Amino acid sequence: MNTHAGESRPAPAxxxxxxxxxxxxxxxxxxxxxAYLAKAGRKVLVVERRRQVGGATxxxxxxxxxxxSCCSYVVSLLRPWIIRDLDLPRYGYEVLPLEETFTPFEDxxxxxxxxxxxxxxxxxxxxxxRDAEVYKQFGQKMAELGRLVKPMIDGLAPDPLARNPxxxxxxxxxxxxxxxxxxxxxxxxxxxxxxxxxxxLSEWFECEQLIAPMSVSGIxxxxxxxxxxxxxxxxxxxxMGEIDGSYRAWGLPKGGTGAIAEAIAGAARALGVEIRLGxxxxxxxxxxGRAAGVVLExxxxxxxxxxVSGVDPNRTFLRLVGEEHxxxxxxxxxxxxxxxxxxxxVNLALDALPEFACLPGAGPQLRGDITIAPSxxxxxxxxxxxxxxxxxxxPFMDVxxxxxxxxxxxxxxxxxxxxxxxxxxxxxxxxxxxxxxQREAFGDAVIDTLAQYMPNLPSRILHRQVLxxxxxxxxxxxxxxxxxxxxxSLEQLAFLRPVPGWSRYRTPIGHLWMCASGTHPGGGxxxxxxxxxxxxxxxxxxx
Amino acid sequence: MITYAGSDRxxxxxxxxxxxxxxxxxxxxxxSKLCTSYRWKEWSGYAAVSSYDTTHEREYFAFRESAGLxxxxxxxxxxxHGPDAAALLSRMMVRDVSKLKIGRVGYSCWCDDYGKVIDDxxxxxxxxxxxxxxxxxPTLHWLQAVGRGLRVTIEDSSARLAAVALxxxxxxxxxxxxxxxxxxxxxxxxxxxxxxxxxxxxxTRTGYTGDLGYEVWADNAGALRLWDAxxxxxxxxxIEPAGLDALDVSRIEAGFILLGVDYFSAPKVIxxxxxxxxxxxxxxxxxxxxxxxxxxxxGRDALAAEAARLRRGTAASAGWALVGLExxxxxxxxxxxxxxxxxxxxxxxxRDGLPVYDDEGRQVGKVTSHTxxxxxxxxxxxxxxHASHAAPGTILQxxxxxxxxxxxxxxxxxxxxxxxxxxxxxx
Numbered sequence: 001m002n003t004h005a006g007e008s009r010p011a012p013a014x015x016x017x018x019x020x021x022x023x024x025x026x027x028x029x030x031x032x033x034x035a036y037l038a039k040a041g042r043k044v045l046v047v048e049r050r051r052q053v054g055g056a057t058x059x060x061x062x063x064x065x066x067x068x069s070c071c072s073y074v075v076s077l078l079r080p081w082i083i084r085d086l087d088l089p090r091y092g093y094e095v096l097p098l099e100e101t102f103t104p105f106e107d108x109x110x111x112x113x114x115x116x117x118x119x120x121x122x123x124x125x126x127x128x129x130r131d132a133e134v135y136k137q138f139g140q141k142m143a144e145l146g147r148l149v150k151p152m153i154d155g156l157a158p159d160p161l162a163r164n165p166x167x168x169x170x171x172x173x174x175x176x177x178x179x180x181x182x183x184x185x186x187x188x189x190x191x192x193x194x195x196x197x198x199x200x201l202s203e204w205f206e207c208e209q210l211i212a213p214m215s216v217s218g219i220x221x222x223x224x225x226x227x228x229x230x231x232x233x234x235x236x237x238x239x240m241g242e243i244d245g246s247y248r249a250w251g252l253p254k255g256g257t258g259a260i261a262e263a264i265a266g267a268a269r270a271l272g273v274e275i276r277l278g279x280x281x282x283x284x285x286x287x288x289g290r291a292a293g294v295v296l297e298x299x300x301x302x303x304x305x306x307x308v309s310g311v312d313p314n315r316t317f318l319r320l321v322g323e324e325h326x327x328x329x330x331x332x333x334x335x336x337x338x339x340x341x342x343x344x345x346v347n348l349a350l351d352a353l354p355e356f357a358c359l360p361g362a363g364p365q366l367r368g369d370i371t372i373a374p375s376x377x378x379x380x381x382x383x384x385x386x387x388x389x390x391x392x393x394x395p396f397m398d399v400x401x402x403x404x405x406x407x408x409x410x411x412x413x414x415x416x417x418x419x420x421x422x423x424x425x426x427x428x429x430x431x432x433x434x435x436x437x438q439r440e441a442f443g444d445a446v447i448d449t450l451a452q453y454m455p456n457l458p459s460r461i462l463h464r465q466v467l468x469x470x471x472x473x474x475x476x477x478x479x480x481x482x483x484x485x486x487x488x489s490l491e492q493l494a495f496l497r498p499v500p501g502w503s504r505y506r507t508p509i510g511h512l513w514m515c516a517s518g519t520h521p522g523g524g525x526x527x528x529x530x531x532x533x534x535x536x537x538x539x540x541x542x543x
Numbered sequence: 544m545i546t547y548a549g550s551d552r553x554x555x556x557x558x559x560x561x562x563x564x565x566x567x568x569x570x571x572x573x574x575s576k577l578c579t580s581y582r583w584k585e586w587s588g589y590a591a592v593s594s595y596d597t598t599h600e601r602e603y604f605a606f607r608e609s610a611g612l613x614x615x616x617x618x619x620x621x622x623x624h625g626p627d628a629a630a631l632l633s634r635m636m637v638r639d640v641s642k643l644k645i646g647r648v649g650y651s652c653w654c655d656d657y658g659k660v661i662d663d664x665x666x667x668x669x670x671x672x673x674x675x676x677x678x679x680x681p682t683l684h685w686l687q688a689v690g691r692g693l694r695v696t697i698e699d700s701s702a703r704l705a706a707v708a709l710x711x712x713x714x715x716x717x718x719x720x721x722x723x724x725x726x727x728x729x730x731x732x733x734x735x736x737x738x739x740x741x742x743x744x745x746x747t748r749t750g751y752t753g754d755l756g757y758e759v760w761a762d763n764a765g766a767l768r769l770w771d772a773x774x775x776x777x778x779x780x781x782i783e784p785a786g787l788d789a790l791d792v793s794r795i796e797a798g799f800i801l802l803g804v805d806y807f808s809a810p811k812v813i814x815x816x817x818x819x820x821x822x823x824x825x826x827x828x829x830x831x832x833x834x835x836x837x838x839x840x841x842g843r844d845a846l847a848a849e850a851a852r853l854r855r856g857t858a859a860s861a862g863w864a865l866v867g868l869e870x871x872x873x874x875x876x877x878x879x880x881x882x883x884x885x886x887x888x889x890x891x892x893x894r895d896g897l898p899v900y901d902d903e904g905r906q907v908g909k910v911t912s913h914t915x916x917x918x919x920x921x922x923x924x925x926x927x928x929h930a931s932h933a934a935p936g937t938i939l940q941x942x943x944x945x946x947x948x949x950x951x952x953x954x955x956x957x958x959x960x961x962x963x964x965x966x967x968x969x970x
Contacts, residue, residue, distance in 0.1 A: 081873075084873075094607075099600070143885075245876075245879065247886070406608055407779075408712070412716065412780050
């Protein structure tokens with residue numbers, strides 16, 4: 001932990017009820033929200049079902065000496081203003097570079113892209129000299145397009161459904177912002193929002209070796225294929241790191257993503273937030289149709305002026321509130337909100353570094369993102385399996401070996417490997433509850449696929465953890481195993497997230513607010529929903 | 544009697560007319576193969592790696608997260624032996640070197656008669672009458688001048704000794720694995736003799752990164768073996784060779800000043816205003832007026848007078864102070880936003896001086912080193928300001944250029960070090 005000269009850490013002030021706010025779930029958004037409320041002087045309690053903070057932002061020692069970011073594994077867009085407001089570096093927040101993207105192909109060739117533009121250009125030129133030249137321009141163009149999104153993710157979603165004058169003013173400002181960017185930019189954005197990732201990329205590039213690995217950032221966490229319309233938009237997220245300039249929002253969190261949660265929790269505690277672990281919430285305490293606190297599974301009742309839900313919309317309304325308290329129309333909308341998890345995680349403890357057959361050795365090919373997306377057809381076939389209720393026999397994978405950059409997560413010379421796997425549909429054709437039976441077969445498919453590129457991988461595995469969407473739901477409370485608390489598809493974003501008319505963290509239930517990834521601007525370790533929720537609550541004097 | 548022990552320094556002799564310029568360090572055979580970026584710079588006549596890769600980011604993070612291996616051979620090194628060795632160094636340094644115990648290292652600076660700093664460096668007491676001095680500038684002439692009439696032998700070991708810094712949280716484990724030193728008991732600023740892969744070396748727990756770290760000193764002949772042994776033992780710990788670009792970011796975070804950048808050697812400058820006293824460089828804590836020895840240290844009278852003025856508070860309006868500045872990021876972001884740009888800073892630490900102003904627009908100082916700190920997520924600067932503006936919390940305006948336009952951004956005076964991990968001094 002860093003200590004800075006000239007300042008001493010404020011002693012955590014133990015706050016005991018009555019509480020102004022009780023936050024359900026100590027995921028990163030719940031913690032951020034709690035910290036902001038406490039910063040404004042409110043008495044806040046966070047209750048968490050598990051025995052550690054973080055939710056899906058978690059580091060766990062699943063094999064002695066090996067620490068894994070079990071679920072989320074990179075930090076992408078944690079907002080710089082949140083890092084500053086909460087002084088997170090002081091509580092151990094550190095992000096290490098993750099610059100390379102390595103893609104091995106089935107014919108034994110490979111593509112290695114990194115932060116050096118000339119080196120990357122040369123690597124792409126082996127497949128297409130034309131694409132090599134365009135690649136940098138593309139990045140620049142995407143960063144430009146990202147400017148639309150920046151005010152969106154750092155503020156409330158402009159809501160055309162609202163009628164109050166402030167809202168109209170906000171819309172007008174947004175319209176001006178859009179108009180000011182010029183025609184070409186607008187066309188680019190409209191295309192992004194409607195096209196598929198592959199079609200959009202094909203407007204720029206000719207070689208599949210580039211299009212395939214680039215297109216996957218359009219499908220991560222969605223139940224869509226790289227040729228499905230609307231997936232181009234999510235490509236933007238990959239370039240959004242640029243909008244923060246030197247802040248470098250993309251990288252590998254030191255100590256795993258759990259360290260980010262610990263840092264936020266540290267900041268929150270210092271601000272006086274009380275965090276109760278191992279305290280599962282059974283349901284909301286309702287009084288006169290309004291939220292009045294929570295009831296824990298052990299029967300404890302905790303009263304608070306407001307309740308803030310850090311769990312997904314589905315779980316919030318259908319389990320914690322209960323359908324009996326909801327208007328039928330609203331309940332219908334919540335049920336329509338697409339959760340449908342599509343991905344799993346395989347975490348490996350390795351005895352030694354594995355090697356690629358196409359590029360042996362322990363070079364830069366191992367220390368960044370390793371993308372198993374050799375062709376568009378490969379990705380489409382992977383999607384085909386999922387469409388009919390099976391996990392992909394040959395899945396898309398995003399592999400990271402964090403111990404190469406952060407040796408503290410594994411014993412010396414040993415390594416941790418994190419494998420994000422898609423597709424693993426929550427609803428198998430045998431039913432979601434069949435996942436425990438298919439778990440190891442799924443793990444085997446992952447290892448078999450990777451072993452095609454890294455033949456010595458199987459012999460280096462000391463321990464294997466397989467997390468299916470079913471496990472993500474059971475262990476981490478993500479409904480249907482959706483890592484974003486609801487798919488990040490266009491019809492579920494901005495003023496439509498989670499339900500039209502309720503994109504401002506408020507809910508139809510009085511004194512109940514939502515602060516997690518199921519609200520605008522959505523998932524990933526961004527923290528923006530939590531912070532914007534707290535801001536909105538304070539502004540509305542809700543607490 | 545003073546003896547100058549010249550030595551046969553072979554092809555690496557800095558003074559030899561035949562040696563190539565810049566001089567290859569004894570590690571050159573290894574470093575030159577690793578330096579695929581061809582990014583080199585001159586350091587005291589040596590060719591030194593700026594960054595091994597085209598960016599220094601990984602090397603920087605090695606210092607902070609695993610271990611970075613940095614060739615520091617170009618440092619000037621002197622061996623001072625003899626019954627009067629302590630007396631010489633106590634006379635020369637503002638620190639009372641006679642109090643230094645065997646196996647300890649002391650950081651110090653040395654001044655001219657007027658209390659103006661000439662250079663800074665370390666003194667290691669290797670044995671009863673044996674000290675090793677490191678310096679940024681050539682110092683033999685000064686040691687000789689101060690030692691006139693004393694019973695000492697002074698050897699310029701600069702070209703004979705190879706040195707590497709092994710810095711970072713894993714550095715201790717690496718040295719534990721590769722040497723017979725009792726590394727866990729080596730305290731911060733401790734020194735020990737050790738065997739390392741059959742080599743006779745000295746290990747000091749010192750460095751210029753402000754992190755847990757060590758420096759290893761060995762004869763040139765063993766340099767490559769030393770390098771290989773450290774790299775082999777370091778591989779499981781993620782060791783990376785690191786260059787001066789990574790070091791520069793680290794040392795600013797650590798609040799360490801650099802001769803010729805943050806201050807200037809008194810005998811080398813023309814303008815009086817460019818000279819600094821230890822107090823003006825934030826090194827007042829080293830100055831030890833209580834000396835049993837006579838005569839006292841060089842510059843004592845001038846510094847004692849300054850200290851007295853400081854105590855009375857009358858020096859505050861006249862002198863300078865070296866402080867840290869933290870730029871207000873919101874303001875910087877807003878400034879860039881007004882150009883429709885994301886806030887972007889140079890990727891490397893910078894040494895271009897920038898004026899610093901007070902609220903009324905008067906210049907009250909200058910930034911001498913500045914960098915984006917990746918670990919603190921802050922834009923930080925080492926700055927000389929009028930002592931009247933040096934109180935922590937003072938808001939100053941720092942020049943910042945965007946799109947060829949010179950603007951100002953607010954920055955807050957803070958104490959240094961900016962970054963001070965607990966592991967640095969942990970027993």
